[in-house]
């Protein structure tokens with residue numbers, strides 16, 4: 001069995017309030033008696049994309065790095081140069097930050113794609129990212145794979161988020177159609193746990209660490225689309241014998 005913990009949207013901004021919510025998730029995971037094969041963080045790690053925010057991320061996430069692989073991808077609040085400088089020194093300059101890792105006893109692959117568009121809130125998987133993803137999947141057709149990125153490629157019924165979702169999802173659907181080993185697509189951005197389907201695969205969005213998004217029927221006319229009243233939460237994805245099961249925990 002492979003166990004993947006999935007966090008998203010830390011939005012670290014230098015304040016202790018935001019860091020404290022991320023620390024709650026980190027200490028929940030590091031305090032578990034059992035094994036986690038990897039922790040995935042699907043973007044919006046920083047709130048403004050500054051180097052200082054990534055330094056804070058490194059400090060907050062350090063206990064996780066000491067325990068298991070930590071897999072990251074950027075979101076719309078992240079900034080590639082600063083992100084790269086502190087968290088992912090891959091020499092990629094301003095190109096999308098894409099990374100493939102194998103985790104767990106069965107070498108399940110996690111393909112982290114960069115769906116951020118510099119200076120824009122909406123997302124896009126650039127042609128070079130789709131090409132990279134297609135090649136990575138073609139290179140290991142028998143290995144189960146998760147495709148992870150920040151912006152969900154379908155509307156979720158959350159108007160604020162749906163307006164800034166992934167543009168051009170057909171390109172991704174076309175890539176996935178050629179690779180049946182893709183178990184699921186894992187996203188963030190929604191700030192609420194959500195499960196739907198994309199290109200015939202489960203599409204699972206992690207809840208938000210910094211805040212929880214509210215559905216239209218949960219908010220009054222003047223209320224914010226999100227609340228910090230709800231606790232931070234994370235998902236556990238279990239993969240075993242071809243079957244994916246997801247559990248969500250408030251921490």
Ligand SMILES: [Fe+2]
Pocket residue numbers: 009011044075077189191
């Ligand atoms: Fe976010």
